[in-house]
Amino acid sequence: MAIQKVGIVGFGQMGSGIAQVCAMAGFDVLAREIDQKFIDNGLKRVDGSLARVVKSGKMTEDVAKAARDRIHGTTSLTAFADRDLVIEAVIEVIDAKREVFGELDRVCPATTIFASNTSSLPIIEIAVATKRADRFAGLHFFNPPVVMQLVEIVRALTTSEATVTALREFVTRLGHQPVVCKDTPGFIVNRLMVPIMLEAVRALEQGVATVEDIDKAVKLGLRHPMGPFELIDYTGVDINYHVANVFFEEFKDPKWAPPALLKRMYLAGHLGVKSGKGFYEYDEQGKRKT
Ligand code: CAA
DSSP: OOOOEEEEEOOSHHHHHHHHHHHHTTOEEEEEOSSHHHHHHHHHHHHHHHHHHHHTTSSOHHHHHHHHHTEEEESOGGGGGGOSEEEEOOOSOHHHHHHHHHHHHHHSOTTOEEEEOOSSSOHHHHHTTSSOGGGEEEEEEOSSTTTOOEEEEEEOTTOOHHHHHHHHHHHHHTTOEEEEEESOTTTTHHHHHHHHHHHHHHHHHTTSSOHHHHHHHHHHHHOOSSOHHHHHHHHOHHHHHHHHHHHHHHHOOGGGSOOHHHHHHHHHTOOBGGGTBSSSBBOTTSOBOO
């Protein structure tokens, strides 16, 4: 059965971006948040992003409006009973994800495929909270999902071949590019990217160079679109701190331990763009001040 109706649980930065990509590709989207104000915030983010797509000439206003009309919000998971695929993008806390899927498992028919957008947690640990571990996989999008073409399809030990095939087709219909990988810490991209981020913070701690010069070196020397500090601020100091903790727990290798500065920035609430201060400072619109 081809996927037509998509459910998104968690309508934050990633959830709203994923919802938008699905709606732009013609899917009917139902997004769930715990409070109406988070639904309103997510829809505002979608409106802003669609306006950018229209402004850059990649979509007409009418087509953007039709995409926007395909996204509906709800505060209840019971409304997900007619979904063919549910993608979860809630907080990176294993118990929160397991609870969501436990409830979805009772609500959705056996045919519904479940996917988690987790960037660090073991897919299998979430999958076994359901009775459909064969129809469960990781579906890892990158920020911002509208621009970033890659989606990692993460195959847990229990994921069936039919589920991987259905998700490959789905990602292709989104106009994105799938890669398939095993359920290992960091999958492909974060396994390679996180060490760069953590080493950049350690280099800063050791006084190797300034934030600005480390970012400049990586952008001009490696042609990365953002330097490591710009990227940590963009994705969130809290996310990077949590991801490093998960990897350290898994590998027990100091290479993955979050550097002291990252932990202190997290504790201080210096989370990057979303809090107005991280390695750089930002205005209300998220534009860099320094
Ligand atoms: N919605 C719609 N369009 C957007 C957008 C958004 N949120 N953000 C950027 N764009 C579009 C812009 O409109 C622009 O389009 P045109 O070229 O057609 O005009 C284009 O993208 C480029 O944007 P900008 O000119 O504003 O700025 P930029 O060239 O600096 O690009 C960027 C911004 C795309 C974010 C770029 O800096 C980039 O690719 N950065 C790296 C992002 C990255 O590495 N993401 C992965 C993070 S890791 C992750 O997500 C996984 C995890 O597990 C934590």
